[in-house]
Amino acid sequence: MQYKALDPLLHSQLRLAVMSLLISMESADFVYIREQTGSTAGNLSVQIEKLSTAGYISVEKTFVGKKPKTTCKITNKGVGAFESYVKNLQQYLKP
Amino acid sequence: MQYKALDPLLHSQLRLAVMSLLISMESADFVYIREQTGSTAGNLSVQIEKLSTAGYISVEKTFVGKKPKTTCKITNKGVGAFESYVKNLQQYLKP
DNA sequence: GTAAACTAGTTTATTTTATAAACCAAATAC
DNA sequence: GTATTTGGTTTATAAAATAAACTAGTTTAC
Numbered sequence: 001m002q003y004k005a006l007d008p009l010l011h012s013q014l015r016l017a018v019m020s021l022l023i024s025m026e027s028a029d030f031v032y033i034r035e036q037t038g039s040t041a042g043n044l045s046v047q048i049e050k051l052s053t054a055g056y057i058s059v060e061k062t063f064v065g066k067k068p069k070t071t072c073k074i075t076n077k078g079v080g081a082f083e084s085y086v087k088n089l090q091q092y093l094k095p
Numbered sequence: 096m097q098y099k100a101l102d103p104l105l106h107s108q109l110r111l112a113v114m115s116l117l118i119s120m121e122s123a124d125f126v127y128i129r130e131q132t133g134s135t136a137g138n139l140s141v142q143i144e145k146l147s148t149a150g151y152i153s154v155e156k157t158f159v160g161k162k163p164k165t166t167c168k169i170t171n172k173g174v175g176a177f178e179s180y181v182k183n184l185q186q187y188l189k190p
Numbered sequence: 191g192t193a194a195a196c197t198a199g200t201t202t203a204t205t206t207t208a209t210a211a212a213c214c215a216a217a218t219a220c
Numbered sequence: 221g222t223a224t225t226t227g228g229t230t231t232a233t234a235a236a237a238t239a240a241a242c243t244a245g246t247t248t249a250c
Contacts, residue, residue: 003112003132008208012237013106017098020187030198037098043238045200061199066246068198086188092115093181103237107208125227138209140229156228161217163227 004088007081009054014039015047019082022057022074030070048072056081099183102176104149109134110142114177117152117169125165143167151176 010016017037021028028036034044048070051057056078060071074082105111112132116123123131129139143165146152151173155166169177 003108003115006108008236011106011108013098013101014237016187020098034198040239041197041199042201042240045198046237049200068245070199089184089188092111093184103207109208129227135210136226136228137211137230140227141208144229163216165228 003091006088006092007085009050009056010081010085012047014043015051016085018044018047018051018072019056019074019078022072023079023082027071027073029072033072051078054081098186101183101187102180104145104151105176105180107142109138110146111180113139113142113146113167114151114169114173117167118174118177122166122168124167128167146173149176 010019014037017039018033021033021036030041030044030048033039033048034041037044039047048057048059052059052072054077055075058073058075060073062069062071105114109132112134113128116128116131125136125139125143128134128143129136132139134142143152143154147154147167150170153168153170155168157164157166
């Protein structure tokens with residue numbers, strides 16, 4: 001079979017966008033990711049939780065002044081998963 | 096927002112594989128597509144129906160000898176949709 | 191100072207999707 | 221003839237995405 005399976009965790013528009021953002025920066029906070037992806041907070045919360053559970057990102061919750069702040073970072077595992085997802089996906093895209 | 100929406104009809108592993116196959120050949124029949132994509136007949140039947148309803152592919156049912164044969168072709172609309180899907184998706188893939 | 195609105199999320203419910211299982215009609219194999 | 225295979229479709233179930241509702245606290249406007 002020429003079409004390799006695509007990691008279902010990454011084959012989701014929002015989760016892929018989150019990973020795409022995080023792969024190109026050291027870390028990003030919840031609000032920033034929400035703005036960049038144009039997602040709702042609820043949806044983002046769920047998808048971040050999934051990526052975190054899978055070990056693709058790490059999530060840290062702190063306070064900045066009196067406001068809560070959720071900061072996300074991609075993990076080594078996440079980088080690997082993203083890279084092989086992209087590699088597999090390329091098969092589908094080139095004619 | 097930097098991440099453009101990905102056509103949900105194409106952002107599905109099996110439907111994308113079907114479109115990927117069809118974009119590089121004049122036509123392909125059901126059995127061939129099932130083999131190449133490694134999908135089950137039931138799943139493929141459903142996804143072909145969706146692509147057909149969307150006007151992304153055309154489906155022709157004939158008989159070869161006494162056996163039924165379902166032949167699929169990508170439409171102009173389908174080519175356009177696939178190309179813009181790939182274009183939008185690239186944003187997510189490059190760091 | 192207190193009511194209204196806003197921030198930063200989480201949780202729960204609903205809708206949609208993907209997948210699997212069951213089925214059907216005809217053909218071929220035994 | 222009946223068992224199996226072929227080429228599918230239909231229906232049921234599982235999983236996912238999304239939206240709506242809610243929480244907990246903060247800031248702003250009177």
